[in-house]
Amino acid sequence: xxxxxxxxLPGVSYVMPVLNEExxxxxxxxxxxxxxxxxxxxxxxxxxxxxxRTDEIALKLAAEDPRVSLVPNPERDIPIGLNLAIAASVHPxxxxxxxxxxxxxxxxxxxIEALRREGAANVGGVMRAGGRSPVQRAIAAGYNxxxxxxxxxxxxxxxPGPAESAYLGIFRRxxxxxxxxxDPIIRRGEDWELNLRIRREGGLVWFEPALGVTYWPxxxxxxxxxxxxxxxxxxxxLTKRHPRETPWxxxxxxTLVLGLALSLIVLVLQLCGVLPLQGAAAWWSIVHATPLLxxxxxxxxxxxxxxxxxVRERLLGLWAIITMHLSWGTGFLYGVVGGAGRTVDxxxx
Numbered sequence: 001x002x003x004x005x006x007x008x009l010p011g012v013s014y015v016m017p018v019l020n021e022e023x024x025x026x027x028x029x030x031x032x033x034x035x036x037x038x039x040x041x042x043x044x045x046x047x048x049x050x051x052x053r054t055d056e057i058a059l060k061l062a063a064e065d066p067r068v069s070l071v072p073n074p075e076r077d078i079p080i081g082l083n084l085a086i087a088a089s090v091h092p093x094x095x096x097x098x099x100x101x102x103x104x105x106x107x108x109x110x111x112i113e114a115l116r117r118e119g120a121a122n123v124g125g126v127m128r129a130g131g132r133s134p135v136q137r138a139i140a141a142g143y144n145x146x147x148x149x150x151x152x153x154x155x156x157x158x159x160p161g162p163a164e165s166a167y168l169g170i171f172r173r174x175x176x177x178x179x180x181x182x183d184p185i186i187r188r189g190e191d192w193e194l195n196l197r198i199r200r201e202g203g204l205v206w207f208e209p210a211l212g213v214t215y216w217p218x219x220x221x222x223x224x225x226x227x228x229x230x231x232x233x234x235x236x237x238l239t240k241r242h243p244r245e246t247p248w249x250x251x252x253x254x255t256l257v258l259g260l261a262l263s264l265i266v267l268v269l270q271l272c273g274v275l276p277l278q279g280a281a282a283w284w285s286i287v288h289a290t291p292l293l294x295x296x297x298x299x300x301x302x303x304x305x306x307x308x309x310x311v312r313e314r315l316l317g318l319w320a321i322i323t324m325h326l327s328w329g330t331g332f333l334y335g336v337v338g339g340a341g342r343t344v345d346x347x348x349x
Contacts, residue, residue, distance in 0.1 A: 125211020
């Protein structure tokens, strides 16, 4: 992918899909406006059909600052909103932002420096989840732990280098255009899928750990389960589309759920006398190793969760990890069997 050189202070367009974000939107927008960057800034909010005060807050922000503009996103889906916001933006650098995210003041300047230095098509940094309530802090600890969400480089500090994907992303507009934008059909995992196409076009996706973003995760286990079920279902779709590019870690939660389900079925059959507990057929009992090993693993992970204090907080962290694993894995199996269909993240609706 051949990219034209960036000017010294390229204009930056920040694009944000928004739906039911009255508790987070204003803070997210103000951290963007406060970026320590001298170049031109534009914020485009793609407004989904919210049923709280989100639209009122967005209208107030746009009235206060001409750099904030609004576009409607009646379909509510994230990739559609991102494409609408990008189409309404004007600058050569496009920064994806989220209403649940807050950028460090030097995020933009450091990101553009990395774009220029590496000749990258997209640059991403570290997602550091934070929490305001005990449950949200526990969920954030799961996000920040390799035993919880784990996986991509952007969940840990790591070292700079080429990456599979990027959290949010500071893009060259040329790279987005060359890849064809976000796939409007993919309702979760859209970042990974777009970065895959950028890499296939020869673009470099770069991880820059000096970039920091605070992310405010869901604040209840119910909403976390909804979010992760949808994510797992769409990950299954992406796995079937791109089996060669799918890392092994994406199969782990689904395999875990299958193992736990098989153990439960065998236990019921053994208790009913259908399968013997002794003799030649007792080898079925080996499947019970799955829940035993999993319990041991999550108990160990619970002791390693960052930023949690006391027994109660660690137990909440334990439940957060289990919710992540089982919801994601169940969604993945659902997606493997029947596809994701119209499955969406209903946690903000």
